Amino acid sequence: MAGMFRELRSEVEEAVETALSDLGLPTDDLGVEEPPEDVPAVLASSVAFRLAGEVGAPPPKVAVDIAEEIDATPYDYLESAEPQGPYVNFFVSDAYYAETVAAGRDADYGSLPDTGKDVVVEHTSANPTGPVHVGRARNPILGDSIARLLDFAGNDVERHYYVNDAGRQVAVFTWAYETFEESDLPDPERDRSDYDLVRYYRRGNAYLEDADEEDAAAAEEEIAEIMQGLEAGEEETYERVAVVVDQVLGGMRQSLERLPAEFDEFVKETSFIRGGEADDVVDRLQASEYAVYEDDAWQLDLSPFGFEKNLVFLRSDGTTLYTTRDLAHHEWKFENYDEAVTVLGEDHKLQAEQLDAALEILGNDTSDLRQTFYSWVNLPEGGMSTREGTGVDLDDLLDESVARAREEVEERLDSRIRDDELDEDDIDRIARQVGIGAVRYDIVSKQPTKGITFEWERALDFEAQSAPYVQYVHARCRGILNEAESAGIEAETEISLLDTDAERDLLRVIARFPAVIEEAAEDLEPHAVATYVREFAETFNRFYRECSVLNAEDDDVAAARLGLVEASRHTVANALSVLGIEAPKSM
């Protein structure tokens, strides 16, 4: 049940290995790969190139010998091996296609068997200083998609947001919130706690920058007091900070939920100070052979790990640093989960590597920790900053996208052929699904390491190679399924009647889905699923044009095609679900 393609791949690998060893040839590299689109085989091998020297014959001759030696009879899905030039091509049996339709007709098609692993995915973890802006939006979208992907690949997944509530920023924020008067501030951009409070944060930062030395120093003293209070474990200080943090975070959560990105737990940095775990980390690091005491501060000499500079883990005033607390945080993850995944901006790369080294020093096995990085989303004119108030708020982007999607829906209403009468709720629903989906797909479909420059027109393009393009395929499937039901057509798993190129192409693409999930999950690359689902949609649209279900030659063909549509619907719905994009029942 783990996917026909994956089983076929195993069969082919075994068959090639057997044939090679029977021929007395090395089996270390089987060269099994996917052939180009125009080759009708499902898999191919390029071993002949590598073995040509050894055999003393040209690759095409070697390919013939290997193909002849391969015995397909013991296998269910491998039908035959045929040489073509220097390649050996592998063709599949009807059972391969039949099992694909049968598997695809299960609603959870594509999901992988339970791994039994508990995995924690930490993502976003943006400082609670103000509304989420587009520059940060890649993190929740990527992180949430990775969590969904790992879940679909058979893992038990928890999503965590690590709340930085112990740093200087929140101290500044708390001081500003307690110091400035609302009447001195501009109106909030939205009636929500994060938009409300960020005004104090911005005012506070501006004050620190512009105030004369004496006033600034006085403010700094108050800020330092808050930081010291946190470190000393003063309950009262925690409460003061929490008033600010919890309110801002509450607002930010509402933005994130629109994506949607939801969390199982918000883990506060201060909890590792209060619980004593951070102090414990300090004690153990001080006792390690890498610890040095320089300039009144405790540091780690990480040169054996390839780092030029020392990593300070305890300030000269005796307080801990972000990384120190994060060490305690990660040890806690190791205790409670089998694997930990963290989604971070590229600016945290060095810090993440140092964290890794320090965790090793503390005796942890960091092979269970995987960090994945992404580049920032910038505006054409530069970066975005919460503190300075520059950038596009995520809420504004989503609102704009939904509004444009609504315009599209309304425009298309007139030329609509289908007589299913979309009501006001449908229009709302479609605008939201398409609008949010478009933003999400635009972000999740690109390699995370590539930088993105945010441009309205490009982000909100609903044409081909976008979420709506794929979502439309789902709506088409639902449309066919609904009509078929009223027409009394029952789906069948009947491969012999699905023999056109369009049908076979679609079957082959559907068969690959579980293998795509497997590989994407292994590499933490949801964009591979986005690429796949786009290819799937292209293939489906060709099938849709050429092979009518409701107007098929006869009832048997209609029933067989309906089975294929069912499998298609599950494939596209599940792929979209992994990407966190809704699958509309109509558009």
Add this chain to the structure above:
RNA sequence: GGGCGUGUGGCCUAGCGGAUCAGGGCGAGGGGUUCCUAACCCCUCGAUCGCGGGUUCGAAUCCCGCCACGCCCGCCA
């Protein structure tokens, strides 16, 4: 200065050692709807895969050098 990342047609993007077409999309031009929703499909235009070397039977993909851009090199997070 050092480290990491990115560089694919006018623009965006996939591929990251294998099939003398490097896939898609946007854009530009031309077609398609008495037939399951045209947010669709088909055709045409357009790429020395940043530059220069090297390894290999084979390189967009690996190695070296260079150039451009981004990020990092705090007792900030």
